[in-house]
Amino acid sequence: MPEFVSIGEVMIQLSSLEPGPLRHSRLLEVRVAGSEANMLVGLTRLGHTSGLMSRVGDDEFGRLVLRVLRGEGVDTSRVSIDPEAPTGIYFVQRHYPVPGKSVVYYYRHGSAASRMGEGDVDEEYIASSRALILTGITPALSGGCYRASEKALEKALRSGVDVIFDTNIRMRLWRSRERAREGVARFLRGPRIVFTNDEDLEILFPGLSVGEAVEKLSSLGAEVVVVKMGSRGAAAYSRGRLYRRGAFAIPGIEDVVGSGDAFNAAFLASILRGDPVEKALEYGNAAGAMNAAVRGDIEALPSWKDLEDFLGSYGAGPAG
Ligand code: KDG
Numbered sequence: 001m002p003e004f005v006s007i008g009e010v011m012i013q014l015s016s017l018e019p020g021p022l023r024h025s026r027l028l029e030v031r032v033a034g035s036e037a038n039m040l041v042g043l044t045r046l047g048h049t050s051g052l053m054s055r056v057g058d059d060e061f062g063r064l065v066l067r068v069l070r071g072e073g074v075d076t077s078r079v080s081i082d083p084e085a086p087t088g089i090y091f092v093q094r095h096y097p098v099p100g101k102s103v104v105y106y107y108r109h110g111s112a113a114s115r116m117g118e119g120d121v122d123e124e125y126i127a128s129s130r131a132l133i134l135t136g137i138t139p140a141l142s143g144g145c146y147r148a149s150e151k152a153l154e155k156a157l158r159s160g161v162d163v164i165f166d167t168n169i170r171m172r173l174w175r176s177r178e179r180a181r182e183g184v185a186r187f188l189r190g191p192r193i194v195f196t197n198d199e200d201l202e203i204l205f206p207g208l209s210v211g212e213a214v215e216k217l218s219s220l221g222a223e224v225v226v227v228k229m230g231s232r233g234a235a236a237y238s239r240g241r242l243y244r245r246g247a248f249a250i251p252g253i254e255d256v257v258g259s260g261d262a263f264n265a266a267f268l269a270s271i272l273r274g275d276p277v278e279k280a281l282e283y284g285n286a287a288g289a290m291n292a293a294v295r296g297d298i299e300a301l302p303s304w305k306d307l308e309d310f311l312g313s314y315g316a317g318p319a320g
Helices: 035-045 060-071 123-127 143-159 177-188 198-204 210-219 259-272 277-292 304-314
Strands: 004-007 011-016 028-033 050-057 074-082 089-094 102-107 131-135 162-166 193-197 224-228 234-238 241-245
Touching: 004 035, 004 143, 011 060, 028 035, 028 060, 035 050, 035 060, 035 074, 035 131, 035 259, 050 060, 060 074, 123 143, 131 143, 143 162, 143 177, 162 259, 177 198, 193 198, 193 259, 198 210, 210 224, 210 234, 224 259, 224 277, 234 277, 241 277, 259 277, 277 304
Parallel strands: 004 050, 004 131, 011 089, 050 074, 131 162, 162 193, 193 224
Antiparallel strands: 011 028, 089 102, 224 234, 234 241
């Protein structure tokens, strides 16, 4: 049974080769991505085992998702094929309108994964894992996906399995800040580690400063709260102490989509092998930067050797 398990949608990513508005893109690259799967692949590159609970369509894209995940060593025995709905897809517009940033356009409504429900949750799979990884994306996909995420969370907590949660608020899925706040709230109680960012904190705790929101979040029970701030680095709040590390200034950004997942995988693997929090932040920032420098979410997820090579060139990075 895998050490890390998750539930979520894996999609086909169609990413524009050229920067700029998608309507002018002539070439799109086909890849496979999805926040939870990105983290699982990141963890396998760092020596762990992982597995996903999901659904794909009975189509060429579903077969591609399965082939890529299997090729990366992710257990797909809990991914089922839905003959009645397609595999979701999304497009990535790069460097426009804000240079250095990407915009995503989803075509996932009614997709196979969005039709998941409580029956897609394998409780034994969760109970025998080391940690369950959840994000705020899956509960936003549909009522069934919300209930499936909730069931997975409850099973993990009852079984003494660690829960790792990334707030990952996607406004295109929740549609209003209120719905996002209410939908994500259920998942903030119980995780041992919560990943978030300053924009999500503003949605979850309106009117509070980042510091106040982090304290509020950790008062709900998380041992470690990590705030990812992109080009401003990352901070972690643990046992009443705040740790900060600045981001690495890389020469060129290709696509920042997926960098947060790369950060999470490296941070987690580092913390779990007993590194101090500052070191885990350093690995997280390094993995995030390495991912942003390359198009695609999973292609540039680093091994330990890759991380050490990067840090060998860049040093530990700014203190933050
Ligand atoms: O974190 C990266 C993800 O946002 C991207 O892969 C697409 O899973 C995705 C989503 O739901 O936004």
